[in-house]
Amino acid sequence: xxxxxxxxxxxxxxxxxxxxxxxxxxxxxxxxxxxxxxxxxxxxxxxxxxxxxxxxxxxxxxxxxxxxxxxxxxxxxxxxxxxxxxxxxxxxxxxxxxxxxxxxxxxxxxxxxxxxxxxxxxxxxxxxxxxxxxxxxxxxxxxxxxxxxxxxxxxxxxxxxxxxxxxxxxxxxxxxxxxxxxxxxxxxxxxxxxxxxxxxxxxxxxxxxxxxxxxxxxxxxxxxxxxxxxxxxxxxxxxxxxxxxxxxxxxxxxxxxxxxxxxxxxxxxxxxxxxxxxxxxxxxxxxxxxxxxxxxxxxxxxxxxxxxxxxxxxxxxxxxxxxxxxxxxxxxxxxxxxxxxxxxxxxxxxxxxxxxxxxxxxxxxxxxxxxxxxxxxxxxxxxxxxxxxxxxxxxxxxxxxxxxxxxxxxxxxxxxxxxxxxxxxxxxxxxxxxxxxxxx
Ligand SMILES: Cc1cc2nc3c(=O)[nH]c(=O)nc-3n(C[C@H](O)[C@H](O)[C@H](O)COP(=O)(O)OP(=O)(O)OC[C@H]3O[C@@H](n4cnc5c(N)ncnc54)[C@H](O)[C@@H]3O)c2cc1C
Numbered sequence: 378x379x380x381x382x383x384x385x386x387x388x389x390x391x392x393x394x395x396x397x398x399x400x401x402x403x404x405x406x407x408x409x410x411x412x413x414x415x416x417x418x419x420x421x422x423x424x425x426x427x428x429x430x431x432x433x434x435x436x437x438x439x440x441x442x443x444x445x446x447x448x449x450x451x452x453x454x455x456x457x458x459x460x461x462x463x464x465x466x467x468x469x470x471x472x473x474x475x476x477x478x479x480x481x482x483x484x485x486x487x488x489x490x491x492x493x494x495x496x497x498x499x500x501x502x503x504x505x506x507x508x509x510x511x512x513x514x515x516x517x518x519x520x521x522x523x524x525x526x527x528x529x530x531x532x533x534x535x536x537x538x539x540x541x542x543x544x545x546x547x548x549x550x551x552x553x554x555x556x557x558x559x560x561x562x563x564x565x566x567x568x569x570x571x572x573x574x575x576x577x578x579x580x581x582x583x584x585x586x587x588x589x590x591x592x593x594x595x596x597x598x599x600x601x602x603x604x605x606x607x608x609x610x611x612x613x614x615x616x617x618x619x620x621x622x623x624x625x626x627x628x629x630x631x632x633x634x635x636x637x638x639x640x641x642x643x644x645x646x647x648x649x650x651x652x653x654x655x656x657x658x659x660x661x662x663x664x665x666x667x668x669x670x671x672x673x674x675x676x677x678x679x680x681x682x683x684x685x686x687x688x689x690x691x692x693x694x695x696x697x698x699x700x701x702x703x704x705x706x707x708x709x710x711x712x713x714x715x716x717x718x719x720x721x722x723x724x725x726x727x728x729x730x731x732x733x734x735x736x737x738x739x740x741x742x743x744x745x746x747x748x749x750x751x752x753x754x755x756x757x758x759x760x761x762x763x764x765x766x767x768x769x770x771x772x773x774x775x776x777x778x779x780x781x782x783x784x785x786x787x788x789x790x791x792x793x794x795x796x797x798x799x800x801x802x803x804x805x806x807x808x809x810x811x812x813x814x815x816x817x
Pocket of ligand 1: 641
């Protein structure tokens, strides 16, 4: 019997799933699949990772839903090329359907797998699903992405049509006649079999935020002390447990500021696709040789939230304890690391990658390079935010700080590890020297 495989990656949902809907309309029985990719999992620094637990729970949830509808949901722990070699030997796989993933590793992996599969007579189809406009849809006149977010955002809004936000009827198509049970299928691996322990962290429900929250978003998003200051849907957008289209529809109706933030997400994904080297290198060649200080002890103090700057410390401690940090605190922490401590943005990017539940390479690299002034789109290199001013502006009642830095205001709280004025001048001098050394 010929089957079609639908390969879930960062789209762990049945509803409004472009690739899944296409697979279910292919006319052949669909077998959904998830691969716990060893190329990614083996690099994780800890065997207790809340993201792996989250993925595992979602895969099991999808497994249950598929079984109830009369099908089989496959999951393997291994390398995708090996898994597909096994699957194509065991079953007659007419096609593999999936959704596009723009991360450099994923792009290379998919290209390699598509070639191998096509060589064996299996089609490979990838669909746009995690963004509204795909990597090549909104390029500038030069055929490259615009380096000005304002221009991109304007083009994005002009190009938007209702159809682009329409949900795909995938869940409705998950029915016995479009699936097939595979009685000989191997059991899905458990966390323990993959060498992981359960590790749970708070994740809000995979539902749209309330209308009230979204309506007030522009007033509340920069107040980290508020319980519902922003949507907290980043984890769901990362793993696709929420469809970006549904959140976009809500934002378009209720709050242009939120829509604007979601456009940033599309933008950073496009930039990463076009400039994959920015995952590990500054986009601006003139800033590839900044003589960072990279002091290990200072980095450790930053990681642990012991800088003596309360907004930075509160953010880092929240991150360490919960896997989340509000955007305003991310800005303060990132700016402090790069400019005040003169530590390479890649150290911070890596630390966030290890800790954030919503870690997303495009958003993380894009924002880190923006803060460092090194990105395709970036804050001016001479901008050095004052962490104290930020605290006064965004947490004036110290609600956020007191929650995460309980010793703040007592003698037990550390003194600022560096003076702001001194650090600001040092950063400006250092970045200016880097530009001069590059011949500017
Ligand atoms: C240094 C730094 C690192 C970051 N790393 C990540 C990351 O790894 N993953 C990640 O999803 N976001 C990252 N962000 C962006 C932003 O901080 C988070 O998306 C946001 O805090 C998540 O909370 P929320 O869902 O309540 O966001 P909301 O404010 O409710 O926004 C809704 C959604 O819009 C998108 N969004 C919001 N702000 C941004 C932004 N600045 N850039 C791109 N998309 C945005 C996210 O998908 C977010 O979930 C980073 C920001 C900075 C400054």
